[in-house]
Amino acid sequence: MTTSISSTGPTSRAVQFVESFGGPGALVLHDVPVPTAGPGQVRVRVTAAGLNPMDWFMTSDADAAARFGLSLPCGFGNDYAGVVDAVGEGVTEFRVGDRVFGGAFSRSVADHVVVDAPGHIGKGGDVHRTPEGLEDRVAAALSIAGCTAAAAVAVVDPGPSDTLLVGGAGGGVGVFAVQLARLAGARVIGTGSAASADALRALGAVPVTYGEGLADRVRDLAPDGITAAMDLHGTDTIEVARELGVPDSRMTTIADVVDGIRPANGANAEPGAIEEIARLVAEGRLRVPIAATFPVDEIHAAVELQAGRHVHGKVVIDLA
Structure with a gap:
């Protein structure tokens, strides 16, 4: 179920912890203002977001969240794939319409993410071109x-x-x-x-x-x-x-x-490591098993499956 907030501008969906950190039940699919790409940043219209154990580990309670510098309201997820739909001042490496993937620290399960370009996998996020032949669901499972x-x-x-x-x-x-x-x-x-x-x-x-x-x-x-x-x-x-x-x-x-x-x-991965992995996947030399996909409004079920640690492959959220 999506909850709304008052806003004078356009909104988009984001999965967030609003009132408290905790298990899947604490997550809310929320309407939030559409973020703006600042200087040196790009905004991505997310089509798919991959889940990782660290997503729920670092948001399992308030103490864990604080160790990672997180506070409420807080987004969820790190890996994403999608299409650039806005480019900030000074960005020359990417254009609107580019297919991209990367990481957005604890905020990837959302219709839009803003990340540094090209950026780093840390809190500012990062963005990389999606190779031809690599579908978004798979690209969304690569970063972390x-x-x-x-x-x-x-x-x-x-x-x-x-x-x-x-x-x-x-x-x-x-x-x-x-x-x-x-x-x-x-x-x-x-x-x-x-x-x-x-x-x-x-x-x-x-x-x-x-x-x-x-x-x-x-x-x-x-x-x-x-x-x-x-x-x-x-x-x-x-x-x-x-x-x-x-x-x-x-x-x-x-x-x-x-x-x-x-x-x-x-x-601390070597520069270019994730691009090399994406290339290997696109060429069919490296397999990325996708265990399950869920629409974003089934985020609770998706997180419960991933957090069980018995799934063989990646769990991906569809946002397109």
């Missing part, structure tokens, strides 16, 4: 997970001589990390549930179930040992990798900090 995966792969630097253990391989970041490591020539063993085995094989990974006994199962799959590891969920995979003799210099985490292990952060 793609940049984080690229950063993680850069830390461990896998190659043809490596056997890489990926914890949480079936998650949003894992989908990208597994395929990027495979494109680099590495053999990948990916942890997941028994139900995710076929999905992991489709990405090019050798599946292994997580949980007690993981080290023994990995030894059976890699009798010559593993040489690198990334934990995309917590720290269990790091502990197993250390047990199997992987040096700290060849490991990374994204969700937890471990002494001696260099963490990976999508904000």
Whole structure:
């Protein structure tokens, strides 16, 4: 249901936390004033917005939101794709009508977003041209997970001589990390549930179930040992990798900090990383599974599905 606010100008829809932070039930589809592109910015008419675990993690309560510098009223979501419909003073890289994608920090699930051009994945947002042949729903699923995966792969630097253990391989970041490591020539063993085995094989990974006994199962799959590891969920995979003799210099985490292990952060991805990922997807060399799409007025159901952490692929909101 859409709620309205008083305004003397045109309005558009935005999913927001208005009265409080919290779970999906706290989100409201709200009418807000159409934002204006300032100097060095572009306004994008959003057609699709992809969801990520961080979207609900950082807005789960007031304390979490404050740690990320968020206050009420607050938007929701980070990844978007759409079409430039206004260009601010001084912007020369983009024109009205350009198809684009990128990140808009905690405000992407809206009819319009204003972002810096070209910008950075952080709070000012960023914008990139959508390659020919890449549909908006897929482009809307790239920014956070793609940049984080690229950063993680850069830390461990896998190659043809490596056997890489990926914890949480079936998650949003894992989908990208597994395929990027495979494109680099590495053999990948990916942890997941028994139900995710076929999905992991489709990405090019050798599946292994997580949980007690993981080290023994990995030894059976890699009798010559593993040489690198990334934990995309917590720290269990790091502990197993250390047990199997992987040096700290060849490991990374994204969700937890471990002494001696260099963490990976999508904000620190190499320049051009997300454009390269988009190019690989457009060329069919990297797959982005879309698990489900929802119209924006079903945002509660979409967030509940994504927050359950059992979905195999991305959840995307349609705003066109």
